[in-house]
Amino acid sequence: MVKTILRATGTYVPTPEISNAELVASFNAYSERFNAQNADAIAAGTLEAKPLSSADFIESASGIKNRHVIEKDGILDIDEMVPRITPRSWDETSVQAEFAMKAITPALEKAGYTGADFDGIIVASSAQQRNFPALASELQGLIGCEGWSFDMTMACASALYGLNIAHTMIQSGQARRILVVSPEIMTSINVHSRREVHFIFGDAASAIIVEAGDATSSGWEILGTHTKNKFSNALRSDFGFINRSEYVADPDYEVGLDQDGHRVFKDVVSFAPVVAAELMSRLDLAPADIHRTWLHQANIRMVDMIAKRILGRDRTPENAPAILHEYGNTSSSSVVMNFEMHSEDMAPGETGVMCAFGAGYGVGAAAVRKM
Template structure:
């Protein structure tokens, strides 16, 4: 048996950002257009009028202040309201692979390693750019990695599930190292015309290099334990898929073909599931709340994270104990907890214990207990 360790991490951040004020201005312009076009139906009571959004509403509901996106022009055009992404030829690198490549190179650089040191690539993300060939294999080729690669999808928990898969392979001795990459183009599956969710998502890509601890060339985080759980729920979903074109009953503007959630049910059902999952994982490993130096949580909603942090620690987390990046990046699905880890782990000292946790559609929850060495 070998000891798996996170030896490097990297984040790709798009160059374009949308503030809440910009988003609200575009959304409210769309509302004016929609209400004018449907004035007769609205007056007859057949169609409800759309309501304005506001900066205050967004920040109170989520804690989000801005989000990074691949394309802001299309999103902010009230006649478009979605990113305008160029269709690349089959001979070009895909957008998702290109983003992952940037994050992966940063993770390798931090670890002091090259692609020659990597045995496997796992592309773990909520919405993969295509069904096949696997995006992971394309990333493998772009990096010139020998070995193998595969895609996996566990929605917002994809990163932690990917880390567990890599860690288990390293423990068994089947590989020495793996890159777990999480490219998330969330702007492409968000319904920007829905007031209840138009502010939630952003785009990003993250990566972690996981190796045998004995191969680490510098400081590393030993992966002491991982735990994953799933429980089916339809309360967060996206019904779009390849079967859509085979169904004559499906119309192009069906709302459930984009991101959908029953927010109140999600809040009520996911919070106890995640809190109990973390508590049980810690108890199984003999770790007390006082032993935790850092919680790197999934970045979906500030209120949810505040609740979980308080439940796990038994008190309100001190500044820095549970870092949030939500205000800057918004919800980036599987990448959120890894952004928090990458940006807020350098100050962790020898022997300190932390926990990475992600949760989301499925329902799914994954937790990774790590300890700093070096």
């Protein structure tokens, strides 16, 4: 039977960084100005004051100390609070496609492939910058892939949903080699004026090369993949094409990312390990068989608890590494970044589990073994 191989990965992290201290200074300046401008309404109880943030709050709530971003000045400017990205003409490569290529290029170099070697491309990310044409189709043209392509989104679990589709297509004989790309420019989605979410996200991109192989292949054998959903509105972003119509009906309507953090934590910590356990059970893998788990980097307490439930033992930097202290939550690219940064030391025959979880709720898991 054909084996599905994770042949290579590529990741990209932009250079600009924002520390907790910088982000807090910006957020608090925004809140203090808002409160001063609306002092009478706040005093009358008709408007709620904006709370202040702190570096201690951010680190204790999330474990995040730093994040890398596509553009820094706009995020920290209290009149904007979004990255400044110059619009491009239709004749230019789009911003997100260019961002994606910075992860695709090292993945191709590692594997020794060109775009012509691929049957298809899946862009799997929290959002694409336009509705159509598909970002995957643009990337197809940029690398010279003559096959098929499509975009899909399942929030922070997108990369593993894309991996699941690629694995299934290869197992069924529909493709021999697929590129799964997750360009996540989350600071453009985030609402940096909301205390509950202003500190969460960073920007990054990842790419995974998945192919058919055999016992002589190099890389990681994909033993199995599994995805599962449980709908929830607790983490939501309403940015979309209907917004223009909503603004006409109500000019004061506000969209953007928001969450009920306590509810998300409780729901996901109980749901994500179940999905991983279902995959492990299907593959006859016990917790003791798992050398390492690479988890989506949402929150350090979530990482601690989910790792323990998957592995049946306390999390350590060895068995479930964490990278969110440096990069923040980079949505679906985070699990691939984590894998790339913390897999080279594993020995042939050792097995690991990737698990990602996000809005929806959607959970994806993949079991891989070093070849």
